[in-house]
Amino acid sequence: xxxxxxxxxxxxxxxxxxxxxxxxxxxxxxxxxxxxxxxxxxxxxxxxxxxxxxxxxxxxxxxxxxxxxxxxxxxxxxxxxxxxxxxxxxxxxxxxxxxxxxxxxxxxxxxxxxxxxxxxxxxxxxxxxxxxxxxxxxxxxxxxxxxxxxxxxxxxxxxxxxxxxxxxxxxxxxxxxxxxxxxxxxxxxxxxxxxxxxxxxxxxxxxxxxxxxxxxxxxxxxxxxxxxxxxxxxxxxxxxxxxxxxxxxxxxxxxxxxx
Numbered sequence: 569x570x571x572x573x574x575x576x577x578x579x580x581x582x583x584x585x586x587x588x589x590x591x592x593x594x595x596x597x598x599x600x601x602x603x604x605x606x607x608x609x610x611x612x613x614x615x616x617x618x619x620x621x622x623x624x625x626x627x628x629x630x631x632x633x634x635x636x637x638x639x640x641x642x643x644x645x646x647x648x649x650x651x652x653x654x655x656x657x658x659x660x661x662x663x664x665x666x667x668x669x670x671x672x673x674x675x676x677x678x679x680x681x682x683x684x685x686x687x688x689x690x691x692x693x694x695x696x697x698x699x700x701x702x703x704x705x706x707x708x709x710x711x712x713x714x715x716x717x718x719x720x721x722x723x724x725x726x727x728x729x730x731x732x733x734x735x736x737x738x739x740x741x742x743x744x745x746x747x748x749x750x751x752x753x754x755x756x757x758x759x760x761x762x763x764x765x766x767x768x769x770x771x772x773x774x775x776x777x778x779x780x781x782x783x784x785x786x787x788x789x790x791x792x793x794x795x796x797x798x799x800x801x802x803x804x805x806x807x808x809x810x811x812x813x814x815x816x817x818x819x820x821x822x823x824x825x826x827x
Contacts, residue, residue, distance in 0.1 A: 586613055586614055587611050587612065587613055587614070587647075588612050588613065588614045588615075588616070588648070588649055588737065588738050588770035589610065589611065589612040589618075589635070589646075589647070589648055589738065589770070589772065590610075590611050590612075590645075590646075590647040591608050591609060591610040591611075591635075591644065591645070591646055591647075592609060592644055592645045592646075593607055593608070593609060593643060593644040593645070594607070594608040594609075594610075594631075594634060594641050594643070594644035594645070594646060595607055595608070595641065595642050595643040595644055596630060596634055596639055596640075596641045596642055597642060603625055603626075603627060603630065603793070603794055604627070604630060604794050605627045605630050605631050605634065605794045605795075606794045606795050607644075607795070608631060608644070608795075608796050609796070610789065610796060610799060612770060612772060612787070613770070613787075614737075614768055614770050615764055615765075615768040615769070615770055616764070616770055616771070616786050616787050617760060617761070617764050617770075617771045617773065617784055617785045617786045617787070618770075618771065618772045618773070618785065618786070618787045618788070618789065619772075619773050619774075619775060619781040619784065619785035619787070619788040619789070620632075620772065620773065620774040620775070620788075620789050620791060621774075621775060621776065621778065621781050621788055621789070621790055621791065621812075621816065622776065622790060622791035622792055623776055623792070624776060626791040626792050626793065626794070627791050627793070627794040627795070628742070628774035628775075628776075628791055629668065629669060629742050629774060630794070631774075631791070632666070632668050632740050632742050632772070632774055633668055633669075634646065635648065635653070635740055635772070636661070636664070636666050636668060636740060637653060637657060637661070638668060647660070648660040648661070648663075648664055648738060649662075649663050649664070649737055649738055663736050663737040663738060664736055664737075664738045664739070664740065665730075665731030665732055665733070665734065665736035665738070665739045665740070666731055666739065666740040666741070667724075667727045667728060667730075667731050667740070667741050667742060667744065668740065668742045669742055672727070673715045673723060673726055673727065673730075674715065675714070675715050675716040676714060676715075676716065677714065677715060678711060678712050678713055678714055678715065679702060679707050679710060679711045679712075679713070679715060679718075679726050679729075680698060680699075680702065680711045680712065682715060682726060682730070683698045683701065683702065683726075683729060683730060683733060684698060686730045686733055687733055690733055690734035691734065692734075693733050693734055697733065697735075698733070699711075701729045701732055701733055702729060704729065704732065704759055705725040705726065705728050705729040705732075705755070705756075705759070706725060706751075706752070706755050707722065707725055707726060707729065710722065719747070720746075720747030721747045721748040721749055721752045722752075723747075724744065724745075724746060724747050724748060724752075725748070725752060725755070725756070728741070728744060728756065728759075732763075736769065737768070737769060737770065738769070738770045738771075738772075739763075739769060739770070739771050739772075740771075740772050741771065741772070741773045741774070742774050743774055743775055743776075744756055744760075744773060744775075745757075745775070745777065745780055753780070757780070757783060757784050760773075760784060761784070764786075773785065778812040778813060778816070779812075781812065782802070782812050785802055786801065786802060787799070787800060787801050787802060788800070788802055788805065788812075790815070790816050790819040790820075792819075792820055797819040797820065797822070798815075798818075798819040798822070
């Protein structure tokens with residue numbers, strides 16, 4: 569009887585989910601009209617670098633805001649790291665870092681002070697971790713300088729550092745290379761690649777720059793008019809005969825048949 573009971577317990581064990589993000593039939597419409605997102609279905613696996621590509625106004629930022637609870641969806645379900653966003657918000661967001669829309673900071677403080685304040689809202693973020701993050705985003709040499717003197721690219725890197733403070737398992741970034749020079753873009757690209765490949769961190773990145781998406785992402789989704797037209801691994805979608813420009817044009821023409 570005991571052996572049978574043990575066997576039953578063994579077979580009832582549920583394997584951990586390989587998905588970091590699951591979106592089911594997600595829709596959101598702005599109350600004053602304008603663009604929203606419509607019937608989005610998306611699964612992003614752990615350790616993937618998933619790029620959301622589309623022109624301005626295609627719904628990329630709205631989708632990221634929905635995934636962080638900044639806008640409450642009208643329909644559908646969102647699961648982050650195995651937790652339902654609506655019913656278990658705190659646990660869903662516990663392992664998430666994000667930069668959506670503006671790279672906000674306290675302008676009259678320096679970079680270290682900004683991250684020290686941000687660390688108060690996270691668990692177990694030490695002074696050593698703050699210095700480590702400043703080094704990761706290339707701001708160690710400027711950590712005592714007021715943020716008001718920073719360039720747009722430096723502010724963007726500071727925002728990325730804030731998102732990474734608590735060693736998140738999932739990072740959502742809205743146009744992370746906006747305002748960066750070539751050196752900054754290279755640094756951010758290398759950091760994202762390192763964290764995803766060596767530490768299994770999942771990234772969802774929005775951009776309207778196809779070249780960056782091609783270099784950085786393992787998976788990509790094409791958006792237009794609030795709809796996800798097509799999504800999948802870059803290698804599978806691209807093949808040898810397609811450029812990203814051709815893929816996007818094909819997705820628009822097919823109306824999302826490949827989603």
